[in-house]
Amino acid sequence: MIPIAFKKVWIENKIANHYKTKHILSKLGDIDIDYFDDLNTLIHNTPTVFHPKDRSKTLVLSAIRGEILRKCPGTHGHLCCNYHIINQYIGCPIGCSYCILQGYLNQPFTIINVDIESIFEELENFQRNYPGKQIRIGTGELGDSLVYDHLTNFSEDFLEFFAGRNEFIFEFKTKTTNIDLLLKHRSPGNIVVGFSVNPDIVRINEEEFSATLKERIDAATALVNAGYKIALHFDPIVSIANAEQEYKQTINFIFSQLKPEDIAWISLGTFRYTNDLKSMMEYNYPKSSLLSREFVLCSDNKFRYFRPERTNLYKMVIGFLHDINEDLPIYLCMESPEVWMDTLEILPGNCSGCPQEETMDLLFKRRVTLKKGTQN
Amino acid sequence: MKINIVPLEENHKLLNCPGNVQNNEMFSSILNGLSFGFKKDNRQIILLLRNESSEVMEVLPEGNETVNVFTAVNFLLSNFVNKNKIDIKTAFQIIDTLFNIESDVPVQKTIYPLFSLLGWLPSKKGEDAYKAFPNFSDKLQAMLQNKKVALNDAFLFHLHMTDFSYNEILDLLPENLSFSEANLSLKMVTEIAQNTKSNSIQKDTSLISEIAKKLSSAKDKADFMNTLKKLRYPKVSLLKERFSDYINAFKFPGGVSVTTDELFEKNTVNMTISFTDKNNLEKKLAQISEQLKKQNDSTDYFCIENLLEEK
Numbered sequence: 001m002i003p004i005a006f007k008k009v010w011i012e013n014k015i016a017n018h019y020k021t022k023h024i025l026s027k028l029g030d031i032d033i034d035y036f037d038d039l040n041t042l043i044h045n046t047p048t049v050f051h052p053k054d055r056s057k058t059l060v061l062s063a064i065r066g067e068i069l070r071k072c073p074g075t076h077g078h079l080c081c082n083y084h085i086i087n088q089y090i091g092c093p094i095g096c097s098y099c100i101l102q103g104y105l106n107q108p109f110t111i112i113n114v115d116i117e118s119i120f121e122e123l124e125n126f127q128r129n130y131p132g133k134q135i136r137i138g139t140g141e142l143g144d145s146l147v148y149d150h151l152t153n154f155s156e157d158f159l160e161f162f163a164g165r166n167e168f169i170f171e172f173k174t175k176t177t178n179i180d181l182l183l184k185h186r187s188p189g190n191i192v193v194g195f196s197v198n199p200d201i202v203r204i205n206e207e208e209f210s211a212t213l214k215e216r217i218d219a220a221t222a223l224v225n226a227g228y229k230i231a232l233h234f235d236p237i238v239s240i241a242n243a244e245q246e247y248k249q250t251i252n253f254i255f256s257q258l259k260p261e262d263i264a265w266i267s268l269g270t271f272r273y274t275n276d277l278k279s280m281m282e283y284n285y286p287k288s289s290l291l292s293r294e295f296v297l298c299s300d301n302k303f304r305y306f307r308p309e310r311t312n313l314y315k316m317v318i319g320f321l322h323d324i325n326e327d328l329p330i331y332l333c334m335e336s337p338e339v340w341m342d343t344l345e346i347l348p349g350n351c352s353g354c355p356q357e358e359t360m361d362l363l364f365k366r367r368v369t370l371k372k373g374t375q376n
Numbered sequence: 377m378k379i380n381i382v383p384l385e386e387n388h389k390l391l392n393c394p395g396n397v398q399n400n401e402m403f404s405s406i407l408n409g410l411s412f413g414f415k416k417d418n419r420q421i422i423l424l425l426r427n428e429s430s431e432v433m434e435v436l437p438e439g440n441e442t443v444n445v446f447t448a449v450n451f452l453l454s455n456f457v458n459k460n461k462i463d464i465k466t467a468f469q470i471i472d473t474l475f476n477i478e479s480d481v482p483v484q485k486t487i488y489p490l491f492s493l494l495g496w497l498p499s500k501k502g503e504d505a506y507k508a509f510p511n512f513s514d515k516l517q518a519m520l521q522n523k524k525v526a527l528n529d530a531f532l533f534h535l536h537m538t539d540f541s542y543n544e545i546l547d548l549l550p551e552n553l554s555f556s557e558a559n560l561s562l563k564m565v566t567e568i569a570q571n572t573k574s575n576s577i578q579k580d581t582s583l584i585s586e587i588a589k590k591l592s593s594a595k596d597k598a599d600f601m602n603t604l605k606k607l608r609y610p611k612v613s614l615l616k617e618r619f620s621d622y623i624n625a626f627k628f629p630g631g632v633s634v635t636t637d638e639l640f641e642k643n644t645v646n647m648t649i650s651f652t653d654k655n656n657l658e659k660k661l662a663q664i665s666e667q668l669k670k671q672n673d674s675t676d677y678f679c680i681e682n683l684l685e686e687k
């Protein structure tokens with residue numbers, strides 16, 4: 001049960017009368033409300049908080065600022081999958097011990113950017129400037145894409161906007177089962193719902209308020225029936241006792257309900273952290289033992305499992321996935337070319353001579369448009 | 377609680393004012409009498425941390441002014457106190473005193489901003505450290521007192537190792553460890569304990585003794601740090617050792633060095649050859665080639681994948 005109980009709402013004056021602001025407030029009921037003009041001043045005047053639980057007590061409704069459609073920054077020396085992100089939600093109440101947001105969010109509250117029309121304007125500009133260019137976009141970078149959907153109804157807005165705009169593939173990334181609004185509609189065809197998946201033991205120890213694996217896969221199954229494609233994110237893959245057995249069971253369970261052709265893509269990424277995240281994890285989640293394994297500092301200043309351990313974890317998961325189906329579209333998230341070669345034995349850019357990023361996009365596009373029953 | 381701050385006049389008596397004493401002493405007297413008092417550059421200051429106090433203070437440049445106690449303490453600490461001179465126990469006692477003052481304003485706004493002036497951890501982390509501090513072992517408190525370790529590291533060490541009788545390990549830390557080495561040691565011990573714990577059903581007490589046993593044979597500080605690193609990073613240490621043994625088995629001529637990515641993230645190995653002229657280079661290349669042939673039977677660890685695959 002996710003603790004979504006905001007105690008206070010701050011509203012940026014310029015969007016005070018926005019229809020979404022009113023809609024969200026109507027869902028929140030009786031709540032302490034205040035107004036502000038400048039987000040930075042508000043941040044400055046509000047005591048710092050460290051724990052995601054504390055960050056989730058106060059909601060800020062504001063207008064989106066800065067670059068709206070951004071390319072996922074990727075990291076030095078590691079291959080990038082050319083994903084684009086929109087920061088609609090900033091902050092998340094699910095409470096994963098490994099959540100990278102702890103390391104870089106400095107605001108002591110959760111932000112929802114209500115002016116969805118600014119996002120759509122930006123996307124239309126993109127279409128005009130780069131006609132026909134394929135991109136994948138998601139909102140799940142600085143928060144869960146669906147955890148507040150019952151407050152915002154954004155999913156319905158996105159479905160409506162993306163219908164017929166086939167150069168975009170839009171992904172909702174979630175660890176929840178908050179899919180009721182999605183299920184009210186058939187997928188327009190270019191919508192993917194991504195579920196992060198891990199053995200339940202990882203969820204129990206490290207993801208305080210996320211849905212169980214069974215709940216997530218039940219939700220995914222319902223979405224498939226409504227025409228949506230599913231992405232699976234084995235991220236973070238964690239080195240745990242009985243890893244082989246745990247991951248095998250997890251993968252077999254997932255594919256006891258989903259078919260390979262339901263899957264748009266599968267990303268794999270082993271647990272990694274920055275120094276900032278480490279110090280926040282040590283403080284916020286002292287019971288987590290994730291940090292105690294053997295890590296090395298990589299060229300992007302992130303710590304990862306030592307290469308042989310990482311490679312073994314990837315090989316193990318890829319092996320179980322290949323046992324299900326050799327053609328599942330698997331990619332590694334933020335990994336070095338060496339580890340791609342050690343595990344998948346390809347580099348994306350080498351498949352057809354075109355740049356790495358475009359190869360990835362074409363691969364994903366083919367998967368999303370794959371018709372039921374056409375997977376070998 | 378509000379405190380009046382007024383210019384000091386002749387007839388005002390300085391309570392508990394130790395004059396030009398070290399800050400540490402000054403604060404001891406504050407805590408007994410719940411008042412601050414000291415002299416600096418001919419300015420005398422007293423702050424009474426008492427409800428009934430309307431006693432006197434000097435100093436705020438603005439003169440006649442009412443401020444709350446937290447603002448006054450903030451002013452005193454930021455203008456007159458060198459935080460490096462406040463020992464940890466005194467800082468704790470000041471925070472303790474402040475926490476006991478009733479106030480309608482949340483601690484985040486009253487006390488947290490003072491933490492950093494006392495060399496304490498700012499924000500909620502500081503409050504948690506404050507609550508945990510009395511439970512730190514005497515040994516850990518003494519290390520903090522003597523500025524051997526940082527509060528943050530001591531706090532996290534205590535937080536993670538509460539279930540263990542961790543003094544056994546603290547007793548083994550070499551006296552001459554630098555500040556950063558001591559902090560690093562606490563971190564590594566915590567991580568070793570957590571890792572071992574999550575991998576086994578071992579009882580907590582025996583786990584600490586086992587780590588202690590391995591560390592106790594260290595000859596000196598370097599050996600201690602090395603042993604600790606091997607315990608914390610066993611696979612990395614093993615492969616580094618294996619690689620360097622492999623390289624050393626070749627008797628390459630002088631001026632030849634072989635390096636690889638320190639953590640074996642890359643597959644390339646680099647060889648640097650220093651030479652003086654063509655003849656010299658030819659000679660060295662021949663020697664290198666001869667050495668390589670001699671080792672033909674052993675596994676090729678220049679191929680990093682072989683190195684990593686080896687169990």
Ligand code: SF4
Pocket residue numbers: 091092093094095096098099100101141142143144175
């Ligand atoms: S669901 Fe994602 S954003 Fe939310 S806490 Fe977990 S890792 Fe962070």
